[in-house]
Amino acid sequence: MSSGAGTQPEWLNFEQQHVWHPYASMLDPMPVYPVRSASGVELELEDGRRLIDGMASWWCAIHGYNVPELNQAIEDQLQRMSHVMFGGLAHEPAARLASLLLQLAPEGMQHVFFADSGSVSVEVAIKMALQYWQAQGRKEKSRLLTIRHGYHGDTFGAMAVCDPVSGMHHLFSGLLPGHYFADPPTARTDEEWDDVQIESFRALITEHRHEIAAVILEPLVQGAGGMRFYAPEFLQQVSLLCAEYDVLLIVDEIATGFGRTGTMFACEKAGIFPDIMCIGKALTGGYISMAAVLTSEKVCRGVHAGGDVLMHGPTFMANPLACAVALASIKLLLAGDWQGRVQAIERQLSDELAACRALDGVADVRVKGAIGVLEMKQAVDVAAVQHTLVEAGVWLRPFGKLIYTMPPYVMRPDQLSLLTSAMFDAASHGH
Numbered sequence: 001m002s003s004g005a006g007t008q009p010e011w012l013n014f015e016q017q018h019v020w021h022p023y024a025s026m027l028d029p030m031p032v033y034p035v036r037s038a039s040g041v042e043l044e045l046e047d048g049r050r051l052i053d054g055m056a057s058w059w060c061a062i063h064g065y066n067v068p069e070l071n072q073a074i075e076d077q078l079q080r081m082s083h084v085m086f087g088g089l090a091h092e093p094a095a096r097l098a099s100l101l102l103q104l105a106p107e108g109m110q111h112v113f114f115a116d117s118g119s120v121s122v123e124v125a126i127k128m129a130l131q132y133w134q135a136q137g138r139k140e141k142s143r144l145l146t147i148r149h150g151y152h153g154d155t156f157g158a159m160a161v162c163d164p165v166s167g168m169h170h171l172f173s174g175l176l177p178g179h180y181f182a183d184p185p186t187a188r189t190d191e192e193w194d195d196v197q198i199e200s201f202r203a204l205i206t207e208h209r210h211e212i213a214a215v216i217l218e219p220l221v222q223g224a225g226g227m228r229f230y231a232p233e234f235l236q237q238v239s240l241l242c243a244e245y246d247v248l249l250i251v252d253e254i255a256t257g258f259g260r261t262g263t264m265f266a267c268e269k270a271g272i273f274p275d276i277m278c279i280g281k282a283l284t285g286g287y288i289s290m291a292a293v294l295t296s297e298k299v300c301r302g303v304h305a306g307g308d309v310l311m312h313g314p315t316f317m318a319n320p321l322a323c324a325v326a327l328a329s330i331k332l333l334l335a336g337d338w339q340g341r342v343q344a345i346e347r348q349l350s351d352e353l354a355a356c357r358a359l360d361g362v363a364d365v366r367v368k369g370a371i372g373v374l375e376m377k378q379a380v381d382v383a384a385v386q387h388t389l390v391e392a393g394v395w396l397r398p399f400g401k402l403i404y405t406m407p408p409y410v411m412r413p414d415q416l417s418l419l420t421s422a423m424f425d426a427a428s429h430g431h
């Protein structure tokens, strides 16, 4: 490795012994790479190496890093106020952001609840759905229906609708509410739709409609649960069944929102209108944690029908810095040809990753929008693969059997080619 111990910063040793990293052992830590700064689509390590970032920091830095317009928005807001409580106070950045979100969202979304992370927005969405039915005097509608291989966050309510196997339900069995899990659609989007895909879902919703408050789904792309893609027809069927059986539909657009799959929100591709929508991740262009729950008029009125209010209010609700940078990020997105960029990335990923299909260790290659996935036949050795990738000058974070990229939309074709050839090399080395 070109970075000898001598080039490591002095704080790293302490950090490794005392600071938890996500999904990692504190006692037997995996290597971490110290970063000094980031700009454009590059991370600069403490030893001076520059890596092309194919992760957009877990899918949120859609414009890359150190973006002048976004820096300016934060600096301007900082001069006015970085934060005030949202209980009893209101401010322009939140109002303007809410207005822009409702303009962009699918028709019917009328109200915005600002949360501080994606997981919290999922908690709020679930709480709204439960409270909606309680207020109608239908307390028995208290369960959720979803599909396996989903991911909705790491807090308890969200965890209970994550995939029961990969979602660590076994660690907390007995503590998590029992929800219903249908077979996920297996249709590839290039195959013709077959109604058999919806059968398991239809059976569950038909049988349990009296106790199901809401369906929750990631539209078109199941992200952290396995980077699986499915056809819009599935969503259309789900939406029809929800309407038929009086079940609310929550779409979790936290990963797919803001253009990642080629449309502003993935559910647009299916032409469906959810009752509740969660957004997060790319909302602030990757600058500050923030999420939001959007709801229809029907849900909003229903939640209050029993005379109660929604009992939720994070300390940093509608943080003005986050609102200001989110507003700037969305304006920046709309000012450029984001759709053309995502399409160009999609074409290039399809062309350049196709060669990976011939590799022994590769089970599947799939691309949707600005998402490129290599599914290996076996779980990858993350530390080894990451080392290979860093040596090649790129940053990716494989998990399970997957080596994948969700690059910033501003990545140049030559930078993307470096990424895809590093993915090919990593996949061909067989680890």
Ligand SMILES: *Cc1c(COP(=O)(O)O)cnc(C)c1O
Pocket (backbone or CB within 6 Å): 117, 118, 119, 120, 122, 151, 152, 153, 154, 218, 223, 224, 252, 253, 254, 255, 280, 281
């Ligand atoms: C990342 C993610 C979440 C959780 O968001 P956090 O901000 O990490 O809490 C929820 N749902 C989906 C689909 C996600 O991709």
